[in-house]
Every structure is written in C-alpha cells, then in structure tokens.
Amino acid sequence: MIQVSSRSTALGITGVFCSIAAVLVAILPFFQLVGRAIADGIITTVAIFFLIHAIVARNGRWLREGWFPLALALWAVIVLASALSHSSHSLVEALVMIRFPLFAKALEEWVLTGQKRQMSVQFSIAIAGVWIVSQCWEQYLTGSNLMGYPRWLDGALTGPFHGPRAGPALLMTFFPGLMLVPVLLFQKGGPRNKLIATALAAFFALTMVLVGQRMPTLQVCLGLVLCALLIRETRLIVAAAAGTAILTVLALPVLSPPAYHKLVIHFIEQMSDFPHSDYGQIYIRALTMLHEHPVFGLGFDGYRRLCDDPTYLTSFPFLDKWVLLNNPHEGCNIHTHNFYLEIATSGGLVALFLFAALVVVWLRTLLRAYLSTRDALLGLLLVIVAVLFWPIESNSSFFTERTGGWTYLLLGLGLARARMLTTGKRTDTSATG
Structure with a gap:
C-alpha cells in the first residue's frame, strides 16, 4: 500500500514537471532568438523531466518503437566515432547530443499531446516571427533596429540581431508561425478574411526577399x-506570396541595391563556378575527409578540427582538379554547411545511412498523418521539416543549439500533432465501428 502511494506521489510530481515543461516549451521560441544558453537549458530540462517521468511510469516502450531506435543508433555511432578520434572534447559533445532527440520525443509523447498546448507553441512561434519582421522593417526604413544595429556589411537586414541571422530565424518561423495566421483566416472564409490572408502572405514573402540572404530565401x-502542392487552402495565398517575391526580386535594384547584389549578382557569380566558390571548396574538403574515413568518419566536430590537415587536400578522385592548392584554408570553416555532410564527416557512411533513414521515417510519419487528416497546421509543420532536411542546400550546423533547437522543436511539435490527430481518428473510427 505504501509502495502504491509512493508511486502515485511520484507520478503526481512528474505531472507537475509536465506542466512546467509545457510552459518552458511555449516560451522557447523567444529564447531561440535572444538567449541560446537559456534555450539549451530549457531543452535539457525538458529532456531530463521526460526521462524521470518515463522511469516513474515504468514506460520504456518509446525506446523501442517509432523513430527513436534509429536516433539512438545514430547517436551511438557518432559517440563511437568520437571516442576513436581520441578527442575528449569531441566525445563529451557527442555524448550530450542525445538531449535533442530526447527533447523531440518528450514533445511527441508527453508534453504536447493536446491541441491547446500545440497551438500555444505555434502562436509563440508566430509572435517570434512577427518580432523578426518588425525589426527588419524598422532597420529597412530607419537604418537601424531597436537596439541601434545597422544593416550588416554586405547589406543584409539583421532584424533584431547584431549579425546576419534574420534570414535563418525568419525561415524557422515562416511556415509554422507566420503562415499560421493567413491559413486560419483563409479557413474562416469570406472575401475579407481571404483578402487579409493573401495580403499577409505577400507581405511576409516581401520581407524575406528584402532581408537579402540567399539560402533562406530559396x-x-x-x-x-x-x-x-500539399495544402489546398494555401494555394491562393502561395500564389500571392510567390508573385510578390518575384516582383520584389525584379524591383530590388531600386528597393534595396545591397539585397539585389547579394541575392542576384553574387548568387549568379557563385553558381557560374560553384566548385571554386567558398561553399564548393567546403563541400569538396568534406567529401575528401569522408573518402579517407568512410566507415566512422572523424567524430563529432571532426571537420572543423582536422580540415587543415594536408592529407585532405587532394585525395578524392575526380574532385582534385577543383581544389585550390594555392589556398588550402579555403575549404575550412566552422562546419560543413550541410546537414548530411556534417553527419557523414562526424560518423561516416554508417551515420549517414542512419540519418537518411531517420529523416525518411520522420517525413513519412508526418506525410501519412497529413494525408489521412488534411490538417492544414500539420501540413505547415510538414513543409518546414521537409525544407530543413532537403539534402541539396546550405545549412548551419545541425549540432548547434541555434539550428538544432529550432529543428527539434518544430519536429517534435509536428510529430506530436501527427500522433494526436491519427490517434484521435483511430479512436473515432473504432467507436463508430
């Protein structure tokens, strides 16, 4: 009897933990913008709370089902590769990386299981997006943002940041946050609501182009x-946004010459000789490192630590002719600027295969749930996850809190909504039958 009472008390405490975690997740989007250390603390706290809950509830099912076994395997491979690299820093960083998939699993299984909590997070993301947009326009119209920071040296709008980070942050909030409002208005129906929804989407697209960062715009x-293609309710909205984006690009020489130079002129210059561009040299170096260590890679952060090694200058067949031997540092940076290359250099082809399989499982889960429910909000989350994991694009480091925090927050929110909608549908079908 005492044991039952103690367990009930412990479950009650984890229930309090869940409520605290829900509040922390709801405010996380704001700290993703202004306080990465606090954001990382929130992610870690939610992950730990979830582990405590799982132990108290004696629930280990989530360890064996769904996508999490693949995530565990990927983590284990990168930890092993980091141990083999004989770098204690690399090993420690690899070990604590588990906090991100644990956080996403906590959102899916425990924290965001209800509609109210899911919507609170999406509206927080929307508010964060509005803050970015407002600061971009203040900087565009007055020359500086609220903190007094001007445009970046290359002309990019920095929004609420000191450096050129408005584009990636706006991308993270664009579909699951900003587009949420136009979609909800469009679903209400009526000419007025549809007109406002269309105008808002066009305005958001205009802002993204004026920010002047190539990859987030693409x-x-x-x-x-x-x-x-996926969400019927967004087709008119998308047409307005796409048309506005095209017209804005055409008008950039007048609206924002710096953005025109970066988005159009510099982009054309880079793509005309991509292998010799900064990004081309980074990708060639990463592929060379993978060629030398194909099975387990170089461990966590191996690319940054070892890319200056002359061994990785000219050892990949067919790519040697593009290596700039007169500037061996050209292929080095703080990360590979691509999720898949980063995973490959960290854990080899084994990790790359596991990561690709994991992405397929995530996208398949979201797509199946969307196709069976046609829930527009889930569709927006599916879109941003698909965009983030598109293989042919430049990304920030997947392992950093700035990128990983956003990615796993959006992924966990999407998986939680998919589970809620499909579980509810199965329950309804069963009851009807």
Missing part, C-alpha cells in the same frame, strides 16, 4: 511550392 520559395 528555402522559403521551396516551402511555398510544397505548400501549394
């Missing part, structure tokens, strides 16, 4: 295409 364009 990623938003890809996301708009996916929206039009």
Whole structure:
C-alpha cells in the first residue's frame, strides 16, 4: 500500500514537471532568438523531466518503437566515432547530443499531446516571427533596429540581431508561425478574411526577399511550392506570396541595391563556378575527409578540427582538379554547411545511412498523418521539416543549439500533432465501428 502511494506521489510530481515543461516549451521560441544558453537549458530540462517521468511510469516502450531506435543508433555511432578520434572534447559533445532527440520525443509523447498546448507553441512561434519582421522593417526604413544595429556589411537586414541571422530565424518561423495566421483566416472564409490572408502572405514573402540572404530565401520559395502542392487552402495565398517575391526580386535594384547584389549578382557569380566558390571548396574538403574515413568518419566536430590537415587536400578522385592548392584554408570553416555532410564527416557512411533513414521515417510519419487528416497546421509543420532536411542546400550546423533547437522543436511539435490527430481518428473510427 505504501509502495502504491509512493508511486502515485511520484507520478503526481512528474505531472507537475509536465506542466512546467509545457510552459518552458511555449516560451522557447523567444529564447531561440535572444538567449541560446537559456534555450539549451530549457531543452535539457525538458529532456531530463521526460526521462524521470518515463522511469516513474515504468514506460520504456518509446525506446523501442517509432523513430527513436534509429536516433539512438545514430547517436551511438557518432559517440563511437568520437571516442576513436581520441578527442575528449569531441566525445563529451557527442555524448550530450542525445538531449535533442530526447527533447523531440518528450514533445511527441508527453508534453504536447493536446491541441491547446500545440497551438500555444505555434502562436509563440508566430509572435517570434512577427518580432523578426518588425525589426527588419524598422532597420529597412530607419537604418537601424531597436537596439541601434545597422544593416550588416554586405547589406543584409539583421532584424533584431547584431549579425546576419534574420534570414535563418525568419525561415524557422515562416511556415509554422507566420503562415499560421493567413491559413486560419483563409479557413474562416469570406472575401475579407481571404483578402487579409493573401495580403499577409505577400507581405511576409516581401520581407524575406528584402532581408537579402540567399539560402533562406530559396528555402522559403521551396516551402511555398510544397505548400501549394500539399495544402489546398494555401494555394491562393502561395500564389500571392510567390508573385510578390518575384516582383520584389525584379524591383530590388531600386528597393534595396545591397539585397539585389547579394541575392542576384553574387548568387549568379557563385553558381557560374560553384566548385571554386567558398561553399564548393567546403563541400569538396568534406567529401575528401569522408573518402579517407568512410566507415566512422572523424567524430563529432571532426571537420572543423582536422580540415587543415594536408592529407585532405587532394585525395578524392575526380574532385582534385577543383581544389585550390594555392589556398588550402579555403575549404575550412566552422562546419560543413550541410546537414548530411556534417553527419557523414562526424560518423561516416554508417551515420549517414542512419540519418537518411531517420529523416525518411520522420517525413513519412508526418506525410501519412497529413494525408489521412488534411490538417492544414500539420501540413505547415510538414513543409518546414521537409525544407530543413532537403539534402541539396546550405545549412548551419545541425549540432548547434541555434539550428538544432529550432529543428527539434518544430519536429517534435509536428510529430506530436501527427500522433494526436491519427490517434484521435483511430479512436473515432473504432467507436463508430
């Protein structure tokens, strides 16, 4: 009797933990913008709370089902590769990386199981997006943002940040946050609501182009295409946003010459000789490192630690002719600027295979749930996850809190919504039958 009472008390405490975790997740989007250390603390706390809950509830099912076994295997491979690299820093960083998949699993299984909590997070993301947009426009119109920071040296709008980070942050909030409002308005129906929804989407697209960062702009364009293909309610909205984006690019020489130079002129220059561009040299170096260590790679952060090694200059067949031997540092950076290359250099082809399989499982789970429910909000989450894991694009480091925090937050939110909608549908079907 005492044991039953103690267990009930412990479950009650974990229930309090769950409520605290829900509040922390709801405010996480704001700290993703202004306090990475606090954001990382929130992610770690939610992961730990979830582990405590699982132990108290004696629930280990989640360890064996769904996508999590693949995530565990990927983590184990990168930990092993880091141990083999004889770098204690690499090993420690690899070990604590488990906090991200644990956080996403906590959202899916425990924290965001209800509609109210899911919507609170999506609206928080929307508010974060509005803050970015407002600061971009203040900087564009007045020359500086609220903190007094001007445009970046290359002309990019920095929004609420000191450096050129508005584009990636706006991308993270664009579909699951900002587009949420136009979609909800469009679903209400009526000419007025549809007009406002269309105007808002066009305004958000205009802002993204004016920010002047190439890859986030291209990623938003890809996301708009996916929206039009998947979500019927967004087709008119997407048409307005896409048309506005095209017209804005054409008018950039007048609206924002710096953005035109970076988005159009510099992009054309890079793509005309991509292998010799900065990104081309980074990718060639990463592929060379993978060629030398194909099975387990170089461990966590192996690319940054070892890319200056002369061994990795000219050892990949067919790519040697593009290596700039007169500037061996050209292929080095703080990360590979691509999720898949980062995983490959960290854990080899074994890790790359596991990561690709994991991405397929995530996308298949979200897509199946969307196709069976046609829930527009789930569709927006599917779009941003598909965009983030598109293989042919430049990304920030997947292992950093700035990128990993956003990615796993959006992924966990999407998986939680997919589970809620499909579980509810199965229950309804069973009851009807």
